Amino acid sequence: MILKVKNLSNIGGVVKAPPSxxxxxxxxxxxxxxxxxxxxxxxxxxxxxxxxxxxxxxxxxxxxxxxxxxxxxxxxxxxxxxxxxxxxxxxxxxxxxxxxxxxxxxxxxxxxxxxxxxxxxxxxxxxxxxxxxxxxxxxxxxxxxxxxxxxxxxxxxxxxxxxxxxxxxxxxxxxxxxxxxxxxxxxxxxxxxxxxxxxxxxxxxxxxxxxxxxxxxxxxxxxxxxxxxxxxxxxxxxxxxxxIATDYVIEGDYSSASYLLGAIAILGGEIKVKNLFKDSKQGDKLILAILEDMGAEITVTDDSVTLKSEGNLKGVNIDLHNAPDLLPTVSVLGAMAKGKTTITGVHHARFKETDRIDKCAEELTKLKCEVEEKEDGLIIQGGVSSGTVNSHDDHRIAMAFSLIGLKHEIAIENGNVFSVSFPNFIESMAEIGVELDLFN
Ligand SMILES: O=C(O)C1=C[C@@H](OP(=O)(O)O)[C@@H](O)[C@H](O)C1
Ligand SMILES: C=C(OP(=O)(O)O)C(=O)O
Structure with a gap:
């Protein structure tokens, strides 16, 4: 199935991060x-x-x-x-x-x-x-x-x-x-x-x-x-x-939240994501520092994150050894930003659902983005154009590349795989004003 951004309206607002x-x-x-x-x-x-x-x-x-x-x-x-x-x-x-x-x-x-x-x-x-x-x-x-x-x-x-x-x-x-x-x-x-x-x-x-x-x-x-x-x-x-059996509450997921925060960082506006905890042990909390470095303003409370952005992101240098699942998100943010983004330390992203270093480079290249593939990461010069990409059945590639559609006309083949980790992806994006379409 093809995933595409269909419409944008009332961008931003308040949304709950899905569970980790x-x-x-x-x-x-x-x-x-x-x-x-x-x-x-x-x-x-x-x-x-x-x-x-x-x-x-x-x-x-x-x-x-x-x-x-x-x-x-x-x-x-x-x-x-x-x-x-x-x-x-x-x-x-x-x-x-x-x-x-x-x-x-x-x-x-x-x-x-x-x-x-x-x-x-x-x-x-x-x-x-x-x-x-x-x-x-x-x-x-x-x-x-x-x-x-x-x-x-x-x-x-x-x-x-x-x-x-x-x-x-x-x-x-x-x-x-x-x-x-x-x-x-x-x-x-x-x-x-x-x-x-x-x-x-x-x-x-x-x-x-x-x-x-x-x-x-x-x-x-x-x-x-x-x-x-x-x-x-x-x-x-x-x-x-x-x-010993117990009652346990699952906290929100910073990796999934990276698409919601990333969307508003790219478009400009304000978003509050609830259910993200300040003292979380999740390495993907690093997305907050990354977005801040790229120019967004981040405010955290004990259990929420607010992002404000002008929509003019700049490139970043980042080591993802502790947050490999952010690779597709940061690759796309880098492609949408001004200047160079260098991602290092993430050789292990080659052993995920796909070889994510290789597949992110391959798909960004299809959109005329200048990408250099390194053994442990990517060097990306900001700038992409419209086109068709493939998720290679990788849920994180599908969700991350949908963010390019916020500013360019792109279609993602095999785009329906987000249910692996974020079944309500379409509904959550709609809550922040991004209407996605999924069709054959
Ligand atoms: O233990 C876990 O829940 C996970 C560990 C990470 O894998 P690696 O330890 O293989 O990097 C991460 O990429 C994966 O999505 C989830
Ligand atoms: C790599 C991932 O998960 P898993 O290792 O559980 O397949 C992921 O969710 O990005």
Whole structure:
């Protein structure tokens, strides 16, 4: 389907950020592993989080969604067992795949995880190697280090290490399963530690569900700023424990909010986005500093962000090692800005739904934007023209490129994929005066 901007009217206003995808995945999986009944308030119900719900149900969790999608009731699994009759299709969700791989190792029987073509291209070998010393007995069925993955029982925990330069989801996976494994976990993260804020989110949810963290990478190092990669300690120690069911409220999503804030930054005007928390651990909070550097005025309260913009953005230099999902948004903002935008530190964006560095460069080039592709980022000279682009079935590319349509006539092929992370994208954009059209 084609996604296009149809009409603009009454630009700006007040809108609520959708719930965080990353927090929703974690809360669903951890509540499913907890003793007792949890209630998750304001969960994100999107294609990706439905993959987590479906997988947890297959492992024995009882999960009920309220009729208005406002809460999930989860009765934790008593005996972890895979009840699926065949391979479990996780569709497009990398987070579900990575986290559930270690969890499946705790089960009493074998599991096979597979997914769509994009998921079958996501690297897994580092995780498979990382869980081997923990009793994790897994193979990549096609022997290419990618799904489909077969996981046999035997994850008992213990000591292991993993490189931190490909995906933090491997680390989140080992920590979540490791905390309730027989021996607990001692995990060393070697080398560059990208996307660290996502591990902070993992530890955050684990603590809310009762886990005592002996070594907390972040609180034991008060000088360690999550947004910078300065923290030197990279070892986690977690004794074997149990998750305790709880009531939990999911906060708003800064990655999804980047499209709403970005739209008004480009057009000019004022927008207040509610449900974005000042003390959030989300690395994508960095979008606020980026938009400020580009010329917008940002005001934050404890639970909202207000942006004012004249609509004349200027280029920015930014390292996205801790906020890889902002790459499509910042690429598009750079293309719409005056001057040069340099994005660095985000080699791991090549291992997402698509190779996002390559695909953003390819699609911007179609719009006559001057782009230089680097191994770990992009250099973009502001300036685009009308044309047709393709999302390559990548939800973030579809949503980010729709912002170009605010000022130029563009059509996005395969533009209907936003339901992976932001099912109400069209409705939320309409609330701020941007009418989008989706047609065949
Ligand atoms: O754990 C998570 O919820 C996520 C971690 C990040 O991946 P990497 O750690 O692979 O960069 C991010 O890109 C992804 O959208 C969600
Ligand atoms: C990379 C993403 O998600 P996942 O890894 O869960 O597929 C994303 O949402 O941009």
């Amino acid at each position: 995808k990353s927090y929703t995945h974690r809360a669903i999986i951890i509540a499913s592993l907890a003793d007792g009944n949890s209630i998750l308030h304001d969960p994100l119900i999107s294609e990706d989080t439905i993959s987590s719900i479906d997988a947890c149900r297959l492992f024995g969790a009882e999960i009920d969604l309220s009729s208005d999608n406002s809460y999930l009731k989860i009765k934790g699994i008593e005996k972890i067992e895979n009840h699926s009759k065949g391979p479990i299709d996780l569709k497009n969700s990398g987070t579900t795949l990575r986290i559930m791989t270690s969890v499946a190792g705790l089960a009493q029987n074998e599991t096979i995880f597979t997914g769509d073509d994009s998921l079958k291209s996501r690297p897994m070998q580092m995780l498979l190697d990382g869980i081997k010393p923990l009793g994790g007995n897994t193979i990549s069925i096609l022997k290419n280090g990618k799904p489909p993955i077969a996981i046999k029982p035997g994850f008992v925990g213990g000591k292991s290490f993993i490189n931190g330069n490909v995906s933090s989801q491997f680390i989140s996976s080992i920590l979540i399963a490791g905390a309730i494994s027989e021996k607990g976990i001692e995990l060393e993260v070697k080398g560059d530690f990208i996307s660290k804020s996502y591990v902070a989110m993992t530890l955050d949810v684990m603590e809310k569900f009762g886990i005592k963290l002996e070594t907390d990478l972040f609180t034991k190092h008060p000088d360690c700023d999550l947004v910078e990669k300065k923290c030197s300690s990279t070892s986690f120690f977690i004794k074997p424990q149990k998750y």
